Amino acid sequence: MMIDPFDRRISYLRVSVTDRCDFRCVYCMAEDMTFLPKRDLLTLEELDRLCTTFVGLGVRKIRLTGGEPLVRRNIMALIAGLGRHVRTGDLDELTITTNGSQLERFAPALFEAGVRRVNVSLDTLDPARFAAITRWGKYERVMAGIEAARAAGLKIKINTVALKGTNEDEFDRLIAWCGSEGFDLTLIETMPMGDIEGDRTDQYLPLSHVRRSLEERWTLTDLPDRTGGPARYVRVGETGGRLGFITPLTHNFCESCNRVRVTCTGTMYMCLGQEDACDLRAPLRASEGDDLLRAAILEGIGRKPRGHDFVIDRRHARPAVARHMSVTGG
Numbered sequence: 574m575m576i577d578p579f580d581r582r583i584s585y586l587r588v589s590v591t592d593r594c595d596f597r598c599v600y601c602m603a604e605d606m607t608f609l610p611k612r613d614l615l616t617l618e619e620l621d622r623l624c625t626t627f628v629g630l631g632v633r634k635i636r637l638t639g640g641e642p643l644v645r646r647n648i649m650a651l652i653a654g655l656g657r658h659v660r661t662g663d664l665d666e667l668t669i670t671t672n673g674s675q676l677e678r679f680a681p682a683l684f685e686a687g688v689r690r691v692n693v694s695l696d697t698l699d700p701a702r703f704a705a706i707t708r709w710g711k712y713e714r715v716m717a718g719i720e721a722a723r724a725a726g727l728k729i730k731i732n733t734v735a736l737k738g739t740n741e742d743e744f745d746r747l748i749a750w751c752g753s754e755g756f757d758l759t760l761i762e763t764m765p766m767g768d769i770e771g772d773r774t775d776q777y778l779p780l781s782h783v784r785r786s787l788e789e790r791w792t793l794t795d796l797p798d799r800t801g802g803p804a805r806y807v808r809v810g811e812t813g814g815r816l817g818f819i820t821p822l823t824h825n826f827c828e829s830c831n832r833v834r835v836t837c838t839g840t841m842y843m844c845l846g847q848e849d850a851c852d853l854r855a856p857l858r859a860s861e862g863d864d865l866l867r868a869a870i871l872e873g874i875g876r877k878p879r880g881h882d883f884v885i886d887r888r889h890a891r892p893a894v895a896r897h898m899s900v901t902g903g
């Protein structure tokens with residue numbers, strides 16, 4: 574069992590399986606990102622060992638993310654392998670966060686492996702705007718991917734980063750679309766992570782304002798639902814759909830944080846918004862047994878901070894954390 578210094582039980586592991594991505598979303602990465610040398614990455618076998626050790630320590634939910642998890646070569650071998658923990662009941666959920674670009678190809682295999690829900694990041698329903706936000710993304714491919722995921726039996730949650738002056742006029746349309754398609758929708762505040770071209774103050778849209786504005790047109794009723802993540806949900810009366818808000822800036826929920834994150838090089842971050850980290854690659858590689866790895870994980874959990882302190886305003890010109898979201902995984 575992993576219990577941190579603030580008595581929070583750690584049951585949710587998010588693993589960034591690659592820092593590479595086939596999109597260059599403007600709020601996430603610079604266009605000319607430098608990625609890690611491939612030799613620094615944990616192998617798929619090492620990632621399996623790492624995840625399995627966490628499962629042994631009480632993790633009940635694993636989310637694979639990135640970068641774009643589905644562009645990592647042979648990723649289905651890892652996902653299919655981890656599916657054994659779902660079948661034995663040691664894991665409640667194995668899931669991924671994806672930009673959807675490869676879903677058409679992988680959706681049936683994901684379901685086969687034991688994945689039942691996927692988060693698809695989609696910030697707009699306008700193809701031209703989609704091209705502007707993602708720089709390299711193909712809107713039709715993502716739509717085909719979403720359709721394939723649905724056909725494969727996967728439940729879909731759409732994640733939308735709320736961007737001032739970019740997609741703030743589209744939330745009504747996204748709520749209506751997700752409601753009619755039967756998808757959950759979660760709006761996310763942009764977080765100050767990593768240097769990008771441009772100023773985050775210009776992009777930041779407090780979701781407290783967004784919610785107030787939505788309530789002029791939609792009947793939003795708070796729900797007690799928790800999916801083990803940071804979102805807080807409401808029911809949209811007019812569509813019957815579920816709408817989530819992830820508000821690390823206007824209201825953080827660190828007191829109920831149950832997560833840690835591991836990068837593709839085996840660095841564990843105990844908080845998305847803090848620099849403190851713990852190397853798991855050296856203990857993983859130091860011996861064939863998992864004792865050293867387990868000890869390193871527990872030592873890191875013992876340092877999990879109370880919470881993050883993201884701030885976005887003109888006085889804080891630098892990002893709160895230097896690494897990009899694609900390193901730790903969103």
Ligand code: SAM
Pocket residue numbers: 594598600601638639640641642670671672673692693694695732733734761762763764765766898899902903
């Ligand atoms: N490539 C996958 C995807 O697009 O979902 C997984 C990784 S991506 C980094 C995960 C999520 O983080 C996406 O929903 C993305 O929009 C979000 N994200 C990236 N940078 C962010 C930032 N600075 N603030 C808030 N969300 C961000």
